[in-house]
Amino acid sequence: MTEYVLSEEFKSNVQQEMESNPFAVLSRLIYQELYQEVIEGHLLPEHKIIESKIAKELNVSRSPVKVALSDMVDEGIFFRGVGKTVHVKPISYEECLWIYEARMTLEPKAAYQAAKRIKPAELQQLMELISKFEEIDNTMDQREYTRTDKQFHEIIIKASRNPYLVSMYKSIECPLACYRNQLNQLAYEECFQQHDMGSGSEHHKAIFNMLKNHLPLLAEDEMRNDIQRMYGTMSRLRK
Numbered sequence: 001m002t003e004y005v006l007s008e009e010f011k012s013n014v015q016q017e018m019e020s021n022p023f024a025v026l027s028r029l030i031y032q033e034l035y036q037e038v039i040e041g042h043l044l045p046e047h048k049i050i051e052s053k054i055a056k057e058l059n060v061s062r063s064p065v066k067v068a069l070s071d072m073v074d075e076g077i078f079f080r081g082v083g084k085t086v087h088v089k090p091i092s093y094e095e096c097l098w099i100y101e102a103r104m105t106l107e108p109k110a111a112y113q114a115a116k117r118i119k120p121a122e123l124q125q126l127m128e129l130i131s132k133f134e135e136i137d138n139t140m141d142q143r144e145y146t147r148t149d150k151q152f153h154e155i156i157i158k159a160s161r162n163p164y165l166v167s168m169y170k171s172i173e174c175p176l177a178c179y180r181n182q183l184n185q186l187a188y189e190e191c192f193q194q195h196d197m198g199s200g201s202e203h204h205k206a207i208f209n210m211l212k213n214h215l216p217l218l219a220e221d222e223m224r225n226d227i228q229r230m231y232g233t234m235s236r237l238r239k
Contacts, residue, residue: 004047027067111223114159133201
């Protein structure tokens with residue numbers, strides 16, 4: 001276990017928010033920054049999160065930090081360890097199955113709607129991400145793959161133009177990010193090869209082509225095929 005240390009960006013973001021909005025609830029600002037650290041993979045289960053340390057680094061009292069951490073524990077993002085330490089809750093294999101089921105229910109339908117409603121600017125964004133995937137096919141940079149994959153799927157969800165689909169996807173954002181980040185801690189190169197993640201550009205290009213040509217049923221099928229690959233990688237988290 002290593003002690004979690006706040007980045008300068010974290011401290012700067014909280015300070016700027018406090019200055020720009022004096023009436024902001026400090027505990028929520030801290031919560032939002034911690035949440036973002038989890039999503040981006042900077043805060044992992046291996047880290048020890050110490051309330052007093054965070055308060056000292058932010059130069060604030062321990063009360064707002066305590067509230068932020070308690071909220072994240074209550075929401076199942078963190079759990080309390082030995083003493084006064086807090087940790088990111090590891091994602092279990094069972095939870096991975098739930099995430100997989102949720103994605104298979106939600107994302108193909110979002111792709112179906114996106115094929116009818118996507119805007120040219122969004123197609124351009126997806127094309128740029130395809131170029132990144134082509135680079136990753138060669139470099140096998142797991143963190144860059146995680147970031148790029150997250151952006152790709154979020155654009156499609158947004159392009160569905162359905163606020164309820166967007167809201168439902170948001171509800172699995174954190175556990176999905178934790179799954180991806182935990183996978184990065186494992187033998188990722190082997191996982192890349194075994195589960196066809198080394199041809200990520202081809203899988204994502206297939207989805208893109210269906211969206212670009214406004215073919216809803218085929219976009220739905222290609223999205224389903226892409227998410228199916230998650231089932232193989234999940235086995236890495238089975239204990």
